[in-house]
Structure formats: structure tokens, C-alpha cells
Amino acid sequence: MRPRRSKGCVTCRRRKVKCDESKPLCTRCQKAGIECDGYITNTNHNRIVIYRPAAGDQERDTKVQIPEPIGLSGFKENIWLSYTATTLLYTTGPLSKSANSFIFALGTLSPTSVAYSAACCFSAQYFAQTHHLAPAPSSPSSSTTTATQYYCRALSALNTALNDPSQWSDPYNVIATFLLGLYELVSDAQGLGWIQHAGGVGKLIEMRGPEAHSAEPALTYLMLSRLPIILTALAEGRRTFLEGADWRSASFRFAVSPAENPWAHLQEEVVDVLAQVPGFLEELGRIGQLERVDGEKEKGIERLRGRLVEAMRWLFGIRFKAEIVLRDIAYEVPLSMNPGEEKEKLFDTMIFYRDIVSARTPMFYDMVLLVLLSLAAAANLSGAAARALSTLPCPQPSHSDQSSVLLLPSSSITMDDVACEIARSVDYHLQPHLMSAGAFSLIVPLRIMTETMPEGKWKSFGEASLKRIAATHSLRFCAKMANIDEE
Structure with a gap:
């Protein structure tokens, strides 16, 4: 037979004295000048833990720490490349099967590759230029500062590759030089630095020869580079190797046929x-x-x-x-x-x-x-x-000019x-x-x-x-x- 459970107040139980069980507060506690903590019913008293905070605890200051917001600095390269691809260079080329910009493909390369560094260099500078972000020496992660860092990295990697017999003919060197020219174009208010890089692209493509550009991605890089090469030759008043029959668009086989996209072939x-x-x-x-x-x-x-x-x-x-x-x-x-x-x-x-x-x-x-x-x-x-x-x-069109x-x-x-x-x-x-x-x-x-x-x-x-x-x-x-x- 279980013993009768006491119905006394919490204070008397804690003091282990007999409680008079008067309600709502215990008379014994009041006579003793002790604050009565009242009664608890249907509770396992062996598990009751009562904590009365001390006066010093109540006055202690509490410091609330606000966590720092999650930043996007770890994704800055992706942001720059995506922005450039969607607002400026949003197609690989009308004669390519890919609907995405060639910039996206470069973004998947190794961060140590010359083409990746050149793509980040140009994209970061273009992003900063269009968002009016001035260089911030105190912020090494700013777009303009990082663009300069990537530019130096790309130049160093390109110099190494061009002096290596096993790497100089890599097609990624072509697109890297092309993008460094675009970097010079958007970052230099005079718009003259790109001419040196465009000349470099021309020399590199000419050394590789037309057969080396018969497959992708080299063919796309050739088509992208033709206009700046020609414009550089126009500025210098000298002929370009691209006037040769071997370099004309008809000499190459594109992924998109004239029947699929006739005006793109006409453009070339x-x-x-x-x-x-x-x-x-x-x-x-x-x-x-x-x-x-x-x-x-x-x-x-x-x-x-x-x-x-x-x-x-x-x-x-x-x-x-x-x-x-x-x-x-x-x-x-x-x-x-x-x-x-x-x-x-x-x-x-x-x-x-x-x-x-x-x-x-x-x-x-x-x-x-x-x-x-x-x-x-x-x-x-x-x-x-x-x-x-x-x-x-060619036969003259049958309709009138006015149509x-x-x-x-x-x-x-x-x-x-x-x-x-x-x-x-x-x-x-x-x-x-x-x-x-x-x-x-x-x-x-x-x-x-x-x-x-x-x-x-x-x-x-x-x-x-x-x-x-x-x-x-x-x-x-x-x-x-x-x-x-x-x-």
C-alpha cells in the first residue's frame, strides 16, 4: 500500500515541517515570516526543482549577438560572368549550336586557366563600369580591384603558355587574348589599349593556321576575333591575312547550315x-x-x-x-x-x-x-x-525597291x-x-x-x-x- 502523499505547501515540504494546509496560503509560513510558495497538485515532488534567482542575477546585463548576414563574395565570379553573358555577350555565335554565351563555357574551366582569368578580368571590369563602382584600395574584394588582379594573373599565364611549345597553340589562348582586349576597351577611356591585344590575337590565329580552327571551340573564337583583327588592320592601314581565300567563311564547316540560319552565314x-x-x-x-x-x-x-x-x-x-x-x-x-x-x-x-x-x-x-x-x-x-x-x-530581284x-x-x-x-x-x-x-x-x-x-x-x-x-x-x-x- 502506497503511503499517503502530503498535500502541504511547497515551502513547508522544502523545510520538512508539518503544514497546516490552509488555503490559499499556509498560515504556518505566514507566522514564521516566510513567503509561502503555494501548493502543487498531482506532481511528482521528487522531481521538483525550484529556482529562485538571486538579486545579482536579475541585474546582470544580457548581450544579444546578431549574426553577420551571409554575403555573396564567394560567388562574385559567377555574378560577373552571368551579368556579362546576359547583358552584353549573350550568344556564343549564330553559327554555333549553343544558345548560351561562350562566357558561360569559360566559367566552367579551372580557376587557374588563362581563359578563366581573362573572362573574370573582363567581366569584373564591365560589371564595375556599368554599376559605377570606383576602385577601392581599402577593399581588396571590390570589382575593379579584383579585375586588375585577374588581368595580371591572365597576362602572366598567357605569357607562360605562349612560351611553352606544348601550350602556345591552345585555342584558349586565342579567346583569352580576345577578352583581354575587351578589358582594355572598357577600362581605358581612350579606347586604344585593345589594339595591341587585337594585333596579338591576329598573330596567334595566323600562326595556328586555318586548319587549326576547323573544330570547336577554335572556330567560334576565330569568328569572334575576325572583326577586331580587321578593324586593327584598318586603323594601321595595312592588309590582313584574313583576306586570303583559306580564311573566308566558306572554307569552314559550321554546326549550323545555311538552310538552318541563312542570314548568319550572310553576315560572315x-x-x-x-x-x-x-x-x-x-x-x-x-x-x-x-x-x-x-x-x-x-x-x-x-x-x-x-x-x-x-x-x-x-x-x-x-x-x-x-x-x-x-x-x-x-x-x-x-x-x-x-x-x-x-x-x-x-x-x-x-x-x-x-x-x-x-x-x-x-x-x-x-x-x-x-x-x-x-x-x-x-x-x-x-x-x-x-x-x-x-x-x-546574280539575277536582279523581281520586286521593286519600294517593296x-x-x-x-x-x-x-x-x-x-x-x-x-x-x-x-x-x-x-x-x-x-x-x-x-x-x-x-x-x-x-x-x-x-x-x-x-x-x-x-x-x-x-x-x-x-x-x-x-x-x-x-x-x-x-x-x-x-x-x-x-x-x-
């Missing part, structure tokens, strides 16, 4: 024509140094004129071949002007495109045609377009006509949803426009557009391209 054909232009400049410079002896100067000019007509014929043939495709990708929209905006109305409608990638083909075509017309004028070649059309074997949104070749086409088409396409490329990719596609055509057009409305329009890109996309070198001081 237009670049093939542009590759001939540095040789024309070199020839024109040499002719200028000749004396009028034995008619050599006149013969040289005639040879150059013939080559210019042939190049224009080649370009017009590409344009006629592309007419059906280009008519599907371009359309007109009314010119929009802000209320109260006062400016000369240069055209009534703007040209918009189905997508930014397909817009490059007509923009490249206009750019090359502008250069050829300018050279024809410099060589005193009148009626160049008419002569090119007269020898064109096409974009310019068709004609015997009366002028530099003003071509500059106008470039200008009408500017607003499309600067739409917010295209981010910096659209603006980046405009830079070279606008640069060509400002270089080839005489003083007047189109030259001024090109300079104003470059200044607009410099201000809205933080690409400061664009202002220097047009000799415009930043405000």
Missing part, C-alpha cells in the same frame, strides 16, 4: 568582304607615294578601282541573295519624339528588327558599303555602284542613303530590353559613319549617338571615338 560573308578593305587602304597609300613616272601611278589607281568595283559587286551579290531573308527580319515604325523636343527631323520612320542577332547582318552590310563608297570617292572612281551592278551575275524596308543596291545609291539607314536603326538597338548588347552592336557602324561621312547632319548624328551610348551604358571609350569630351 559580309565580313569576308570587309577583310579586303585594309588591303585597299595599303594600296591607296602606296599609290600616293608613287611619282608620275612611266604611268605607274595611273596603272596602280586603275588596278585599285577595279578591285573596288569587284568588292562592291561581291557585296551587292550577297545583298541580293539575302533579300528574302532580310525582308522578313526588318519593319518600319513611326519616328517617336519627346514632347517639346527640338531637333532636325532626319527621317520619318525608324527601322526595327525581329531580334538583335539578325539585325547585325544589314548593319554590317551598310557599314562595309559605306567604307567601299568612301574609298571609291578617294580613288576618284565615279559610278562605282553602277559599274558593280553591270557586271553582277523592301531595307536598302537594295542601285546605281544611284549614295553614302547619305547608307548613313541614313544606319541612323534609322539606332533607336532599335538602344531599347532598354536589349541592355548593352544592342548598344555594343552599334559601336563599329557608328564609328565607321563618323570616320567616312563629311561634316554635316549624318556625321553629327553618329557622334551624338556614340555620346549617348557612352552616357547610358557607361562605355566611356565611345565618346573618345567621336572626339567628344565626357561631360
